[in-house]
Amino acid sequence: MPLNILQEERLSSDSSRQYIKDTSRAGAGALIFAFPLLMTMEMWELGFYMEPVRLLIFLLVSLPMLVGLSHYSGFEDTFEWREDVLDALTAFAVGIATSAAMLVLLAIIRGGMPWDEMVGKVAVQAVPASIGAMLARTQFGKHSESDERRKERVGYIRTLFLMSVGSLYLAFNVAPTEEMILIGYKMTPSYGLVLLAFSIVTMHALVYTIGFHGEQEREHSFLYTFHRFTIVGYAVALLVSLFVLWMFGRLEDKSLLQTVMPTVVLGFPAALGAATTRLIL
Amino acid sequence: MAEDHSTKREVPLIEKLIAATGLLLVTAVAGSLAYQAATHDGSPPDIEVEVAGIETVGAGYLVRFFARNQGHTTGAQVRIEGELRQGEKLLEQSITTLTYVPDGGRQEGGLFFERDPRGHHLRLRATGYEKP
Numbered sequence: 001m002p003l004n005i006l007q008e009e010r011l012s013s014d015s016s017r018q019y020i021k022d023t024s025r026a027g028a029g030a031l032i033f034a035f036p037l038l039m040t041m042e043m044w045e046l047g048f049y050m051e052p053v054r055l056l057i058f059l060l061v062s063l064p065m066l067v068g069l070s071h072y073s074g075f076e077d078t079f080e081w082r083e084d085v086l087d088a089l090t091a092f093a094v095g096i097a098t099s100a101a102m103l104v105l106l107a108i109i110r111g112g113m114p115w116d117e118m119v120g121k122v123a124v125q126a127v128p129a130s131i132g133a134m135l136a137r138t139q140f141g142k143h144s145e146s147d148e149r150r151k152e153r154v155g156y157i158r159t160l161f162l163m164s165v166g167s168l169y170l171a172f173n174v175a176p177t178e179e180m181i182l183i184g185y186k187m188t189p190s191y192g193l194v195l196l197a198f199s200i201v202t203m204h205a206l207v208y209t210i211g212f213h214g215e216q217e218r219e220h221s222f223l224y225t226f227h228r229f230t231i232v233g234y235a236v237a238l239l240v241s242l243f244v245l246w247m248f249g250r251l252e253d254k255s256l257l258q259t260v261m262p263t264v265v266l267g268f269p270a271a272l273g274a275a276t277t278r279l280i281l
Numbered sequence: 282m283a284e285d286h287s288t289k290r291e292v293p294l295i296e297k298l299i300a301a302t303g304l305l306l307v308t309a310v311a312g313s314l315a316y317q318a319a320t321h322d323g324s325p326p327d328i329e330v331e332v333a334g335i336e337t338v339g340a341g342y343l344v345r346f347f348a349r350n351q352g353h354t355t356g357a358q359v360r361i362e363g364e365l366r367q368g369e370k371l372l373e374q375s376i377t378t379l380t381y382v383p384d385g386g387r388q389e390g391g392l393f394f395e396r397d398p399r400g401h402h403l404r405l406r407a408t409g410y411e412k413p
Contacts, residue, residue: 156296156299157295157296157299160299181381182413185355185357185381185383185384185413186413188318188321188323189314189315189317189318189321190318190321192314192317192318193311193314193315193318196310196311196314200307227300227304228296228300231300231303231304231307232299232300232303232304233303234303234307235302235303235304235306235307236303238306238307238310239306253386253387253388253389254383254386255385255386257313257316257317257385258383258385258386260310260313260314260317261314261317263310264310264314
């Protein structure tokens, strides 16, 4: 009996030490993933010119995304959704804390600033930071055997989900900059067509060389893989690109035809992100 | 033959739907770019300015306007000039610069005046641009 209690105590102190270790690792991940954006001027401005409703939608979209990330790429063997939600919230909390601390350290958030501006500035940074926090726990952590097995089990829809996370992250990194808009204005529609073709070719090369586990894709024909992973993956990248542009208010006063160009421009980094998700996750 | 069938599984309907939607989306985007490329003649910015509204503000009067670009090229650093005249006499002039006026699109801006533009002859026009 006493021995049992002792063992249990040791176990719980071990697991809390592990938890602290995991959380600091998450903090490091959040830093690495978020610092390019933390040091981008447009991101600070977004905090006050972005409509609060859009920011809220963005946060509401990113929470289930983090839950899904925890479930599919999972570190710690989480089998229950409840634990995945807990992990997502932890990653989110780490993301918020890291962003807030860095913005204060970089003198971007100062005393006397209206609180809603502070909240906006932190919230917009928190999403990439929390993706980083979530990934750090998988990436820097040891890969267990069950981890590998989980990857093997990844099905088609999960693959597309992971692609969307990868494209969201890369698109998010460049979307707030002025250059994104400028490039769209410099390019003519013909350039846009070439960029679209180039995105698809690059994506297919990446999809093919990295290889998507879980389904014996090599057994299938070129067209099958090309359609199911490259074309559909690119479609996912375009949708993510459109969402990010809308969120950053880049589609105002534009007709449907005019949204195509910026979507394809931002779709390029989004496609790269989608195709390389396998490398990261 | 039998071994071949065991490695290939039946594709579920939902995956087929997703795959079809994805193909449709990419085709639509490529199609609209092709359409734009076909109709694009590279004509220079053609910017018209129209008054959207006149409001009383603390510093005097605000004239909100839309700059519309009918050309096929985006204009950058577009200078918008507003003049208040009474007969031939120039009463007041205000100038602003729009970072971009996209081709086929519009950009909103505003000019401040001390006198009420509603009582005088107001003229708004674009005076120049830069290639982005």
